[in-house]
Amino acid sequence: xxxxxxxxxxxxxxxxxxxxxxxxxxxxxxxxxxxxxxxxxxxxxxxxxxxxxxxxxxxxxxxxxxxxxxxxxxxxxxxxxxxxxxxxxxxxxxxxxxxxxxxxxxxxxxxxxxxxxxxxxxxxxxxxxxxxxxxxxxxxxxxxxxxxxxxxxxxxxxxxxxxxxxxxxxxxxxxxxxxxxxxxxxxxxxxxxxxxxxxxxxxxxxxxxxxxxxxxxxxxxxxxxxxxxxxxxxxxxxxxxxxxxxxxxxxx
Amino acid sequence: xxxxxxxxxxxxxxxxxxxxxxxxxxxxxxxxxxxxxxxxxxxxxxxxxxxxxxxxxxxxxxxxxxxxxxxxxxxxxxxxxxxxxxxxxxxxxxxxxxxxxxxxxxxxxxxxxxxxxxxxxxxxxxxxxxxxxxxxxxxxxxxxxxxxxxxxxxxxxxxxxxxxxxxxxxxxxxxxxxxxxxxxxxxxxxxxxxxxxxxxxxxxxxxxxxxxxxxxxxxxxxxxxxxxxxxxxxxxxxxxxxxxxxxxxxxxxxxxxxxxxxxxxxxxxxxxxxxxxxxxxxxxxxxxxxxxxxxxxxxxxxxxxxxxxxxxxxxxxxxxxxxxxxxxxxxxxxxxxxxxxxxxxxxxxxxxx
Numbered sequence: 001x002x003x004x005x006x007x008x009x010x011x012x013x014x015x016x017x018x019x020x021x022x023x024x025x026x027x028x029x030x031x032x033x034x035x036x037x038x039x040x041x042x043x044x045x046x047x048x049x050x051x052x053x054x055x056x057x058x059x060x061x062x063x064x065x066x067x068x069x070x071x072x073x074x075x076x077x078x079x080x081x082x083x084x085x086x087x088x089x090x091x092x093x094x095x096x097x098x099x100x101x102x103x104x105x106x107x108x109x110x111x112x113x114x115x116x117x118x119x120x121x122x123x124x125x126x127x128x129x130x131x132x133x134x135x136x137x138x139x140x141x142x143x144x145x146x147x148x149x150x151x152x153x154x155x156x157x158x159x160x161x162x163x164x165x166x167x168x169x170x171x172x173x174x175x176x177x178x179x180x181x182x183x184x185x186x187x188x189x190x191x192x193x194x195x196x197x198x199x200x201x202x203x204x205x206x207x208x209x210x211x212x213x214x215x216x217x218x219x220x221x222x223x224x225x226x227x228x229x230x231x232x233x234x235x236x237x238x239x240x241x242x243x244x245x246x247x248x249x250x251x252x
Numbered sequence: 253x254x255x256x257x258x259x260x261x262x263x264x265x266x267x268x269x270x271x272x273x274x275x276x277x278x279x280x281x282x283x284x285x286x287x288x289x290x291x292x293x294x295x296x297x298x299x300x301x302x303x304x305x306x307x308x309x310x311x312x313x314x315x316x317x318x319x320x321x322x323x324x325x326x327x328x329x330x331x332x333x334x335x336x337x338x339x340x341x342x343x344x345x346x347x348x349x350x351x352x353x354x355x356x357x358x359x360x361x362x363x364x365x366x367x368x369x370x371x372x373x374x375x376x377x378x379x380x381x382x383x384x385x386x387x388x389x390x391x392x393x394x395x396x397x398x399x400x401x402x403x404x405x406x407x408x409x410x411x412x413x414x415x416x417x418x419x420x421x422x423x424x425x426x427x428x429x430x431x432x433x434x435x436x437x438x439x440x441x442x443x444x445x446x447x448x449x450x451x452x453x454x455x456x457x458x459x460x461x462x463x464x465x466x467x468x469x470x471x472x473x474x475x476x477x478x479x480x481x482x483x484x485x486x487x488x489x490x491x492x493x494x495x496x497x498x499x500x501x502x503x504x505x506x507x508x509x510x511x512x513x514x515x516x517x518x519x520x521x522x523x524x525x526x527x528x529x530x531x532x533x534x535x536x537x538x539x540x541x542x543x544x545x546x547x548x549x550x551x552x553x554x555x556x557x558x559x560x561x562x563x564x565x566x567x568x569x570x571x572x573x574x575x576x577x578x579x580x581x582x583x584x585x586x587x588x589x590x591x592x593x594x595x596x597x598x599x600x601x602x603x604x605x
Contacts, residue, residue: 001604139584148597159568168572172581177594180601194561198568205570 002035002123004131005249006146009156010166012137015187016040016156018220019242020134021049022230023154026246028079028088032129035075035122037061037093039115039146040136047094048225050078062096064118071118072125083231091126115142116149130249139173147174152181152249154211158188159198164205171206183211183248190216212245214238256280258287265297272342273302275322277310285317292321299349301342305330361536368540372400377547386555393517393548394420400544401501401537403519404530407444408505409460410515416448416464419515426493443492444485457482463502463516467509469542470502473532486520497521498530503541507550514552517545 007020017040024034038046038061047057057076059069075091082090123131133146147153153174157163167184174182186202189195195213203210217238220229230239253268255261257279264270273291277284284304291297301323306314314325323342326335376396383389390408398406405423409416421444453461459470459481472478474486475498486497497520505515521530522537533541584590 141589144584144590144593148593149600161571164570165572165577168577169580169584172577173584176581176585176590177597178601193568201568201570205572 002128002131003151003249004119004123004133004149005152005154006133006135006150007154007156008135008143008147008170009137009163010139010170011163014137014156014158014163015214016137017046017049017134018225018229019154019156019185019187019214019245020132021046021228022239022242023246023249024090024130024132025082025084025086025228025231026243027130027250028082028086028090029084030246030250031087032250033089033091033127035091035093035126035128035131036134037119037122037131038095038134039142040095040134045225046134047092049228050090050092051081051227052076052078052092052094057094057096060094060096064093065114067114071122075122075126083227084234088129091128093122115145119149139170144173144177147179148177150179152183153179154183154185154249156185156187157202159186159190159193159202168206171208182208184208185211185245186213188216189213211248212241214241214245258282258284258290261287262290262294262297265291265300270300271346272339273300274305274326275302276305277307277313285313285320288317288320288322299346299353301346303338303342365536365539368536369543373540373543373547376544377551380548380551381554383551383555386552389548389551389555390420393544393551394422397517397519397541397544397548398422398424400540401519401533402523402525403533404521404523406517406519408515408517409448409464410505411450411464411513414450416450416460416516418444418446423493423495426495443488458485459483459500459502460485460516460518463504463518464513467504467506467513468502469504469538471533471535471538472500472502474498474500496530499532501533501538501541503538503545505545505549505552507546507553511549511553514549517541517548 005023007016007023009016017038020036024036027034036046036050040046047054059074061074063069064071064074071093074093076094077089078092079086079089119131119133122128133150135143135146137143155167155170155174157167171182171184184202184206186198189198193215195215198213199210202213215238217229217236219233219236220238223229223232229236230242233239253264253270255264258275259282261273261275262282265273275284275287279287282290288302288304291300291302298321302321304314304317304322304325305328306317306325307328317325323345324338326338376392380389380392383392390410394406394408397403404425406421407418408420410419411417448458448461450461450465453465456462457480459472462468463470470481472481472483474483483500486500489495490497499522500518500520503517503519504513505517506513519533519541522533523529524531
C-alpha cells in the first residue's frame with residue numbers, strides 16, 4: 001500500500017513545488033517508486049523542475065478529469081531527467097499548461113471523487129510506494145480532498161507574519177480531517193534566524209512536529225527551477241536537509 | 253685587563269663584563285685559591301670560567317682547584333699554542349653556558365607570563381564574559397587593565413561607523429570617572445575630543461587613530477622618547493586638567509589578530525609601586541594588556557551577538573488570533589462538503605487498515 005503525501009501551504013510562493021520535487025528525488029534515490037501529481041491546476045509548475053517540455057505532454061491531469069484518457073496515459077516517467085541516476089523511479093502527472101483549459105476547469109470545476117479513484121488506480125498500476133501531491137494553496141475543495149485522503153500532510157510555511165494565521169487554520173482543518181500524520185516545514189528561513197530556535201518556536205506554537213527548517217539558499221534561487229536542486233548539488237547543506245526530510249516522511 | 257692580586261680581580265669582575273679569568277696562584281693580598289673560592293661563591297661571578305696558572309710544584313693542588321670550580325689549568329711556563337687552545341675551549345663553553353642562561357631566563361619570563369595570564373588575565377576574561385550589561389563590561393575592562401599595569405588613568409574608545417567614541421575614562425589621581433551612562437557634558441572627557449573620525453584622520457600619526465585603523469599596539473615614553481607621534485590629544489588632556497602624562501600605551505581592542513578592531517584601550521602613567529612615580533609601561537605589562545583587551549573584545553562581541561540573537565528571536569514571535577482562527581476553521585469544517593469528505597476519509601482509512 002502506497003503512502004499518499006500531500007505537500008501544501010496556505011499561501012502561494014512558499015516553495016511547494018521545489019520541496020515536492022526534491023522530496024520525490026530523495027525518495028527515488030532511496031530506491032522507492034514515486035508518483036508526483038500536480039493538482040495545482042490553476043498555476044501548474046512542477047513539470048519545469050523535471051525538465052518536462054509542454055510539447056511532450058499529450059495528456060495531462062485535466063484530460064483525465066474530463067475523462068478523455070486513463071490516469072496511466074497522463075503519467076510521464078521523469079526518472080532519467082533528474083540529473084543523477086537513482087535506483088527508484090519518479091512518475092509525473094502534470095496539469096495542463098494550456099491557458100484555455102485552465103480557465104475552463106476553474107469555471108466548471110471537476111469531479112472530486114474521480115480524482116480520488118484516479119489516484120488509487122495510479123498507485124496500483126505503477127506499483128507506487130509514495131504518491132506526492134503538489135497541492136493548490138489555500139483550502140478549496142480539491143485541496144481538502146487531497147488532505148483528506150493523505151497519510152501524511154507536509155505543511156509548508158515561511159517565518160513570515162503573512163503565513164502564521166493561515167497555517168494555524170490549515171493545521172486545525174487537517175486535524176479535523178484526522179490526517180494520520182502532520183509535518184510542518186519552515187521554508188526560506190533567513191540566515192539570520194537560529195534554526196534550532198525557529199524549530200522550537202514553531203513546534204511549540206502549532207503543537208506539531210517540525211520536520212525541517214530550510215534556510216534561504218542563494219544557489220537554489222540561482223538554479224531558478226531549472227532542475228532538481230538535490231540532484232544538482234548532492235553535497236550541499238540544503239540537500240542534506242531535503243534528505244533528512246525525505247527520511248522523516250519514509251520513517252512511519 | 254690585568255689585576256695585580258685577587259681582590260683587584262674581584263673588583264674588576266664586579267664592575268665589568270668579563271668573559272674569562274686567567275688566575276695565578278701566587279699573588280699578594282689575596283692568593284689564587286681564595287680568589288677562586290670568592291668567584292665561585294658569588295652569584296654574579298660564578299659563571300665566569302677561570303683557568304688556573306700553576307707551576308710544577310703547585311701541580312699537587314690542581315685537583316683542589318678543579319674541585320673548587322676552576323674550568324681548566326695551564327702549567328707554567330705556558331706554551332702559547334696550548335694557551336690559545338685552552339682559552340678558545342673555555343670561551344666556547346662559556347658562550348654555550350651563556351646561551352643556556354638566556355634560554356633559562358626566557359623560560360622563567362614565559363612562565364611568569366603564563367602565570368600572569370592564568371591567574372590574572374584569564375579570570376578577568378571569565379568575569380567579563382559573565383557580565384550582562386555592556387557598560388559594565390567596558391567599565392570593568394578599564395578598571396582591571398589599570399590595576400594590571402598600575403596605571404594612574406585610562407580611557408576606552410569604541411569604534412562605530414569609522415568614529416572613535418570615548419565611552420569610559422578613569423583617572424585615579426584626578427578622582428575622575430566617566431562612563432557613557434553618566435549625564436556629564438562631553439567636556440568631562442577632559443579636553444580629549446569625544447569623537448574622532450578615522451576617515452578625516454587619513455595618514456594621521458595620532459596613536460589612537462593608528463591603533464584603531466592599523467591594529468597597532470603603541471607604547472610611548474612621552475618624556476624621553478615621544479618619537480614622531482602626534483600627541484595633541486594627550487597634550488590637550490594635560491593642559492585642561494593640569495596633568496602630566498609621562499607614559500602612555502594604546503592597545504587595539506579586538507578578539508583575535510584576524511578580527512576587526514572594535515575600539516582602543518589606552519592607559520597612561522604606569523606607577524612604580526615603591527614610590528608612586530610615573531614610569532614607562534614594561535613589555536610584560538603591554539603583553540598582558542593585549543591579552544586582556546582581546547578577552548574584553550571577545551566578551552563584548554559575545555554580548556552583542558547574544559543581544560542580536562535575542563532581538564532576532566523576538567522578531568520571530570508568532571502571533572495567532574485564536575478567535576479569528578476559530579471562525580475560519582468553522583467556516584470550512586461546518587460545510588456539508590467537509591462533513592461528507594471527513595466521513596469518506598474515515599471509511600477509506602478503515603478499509604486500508
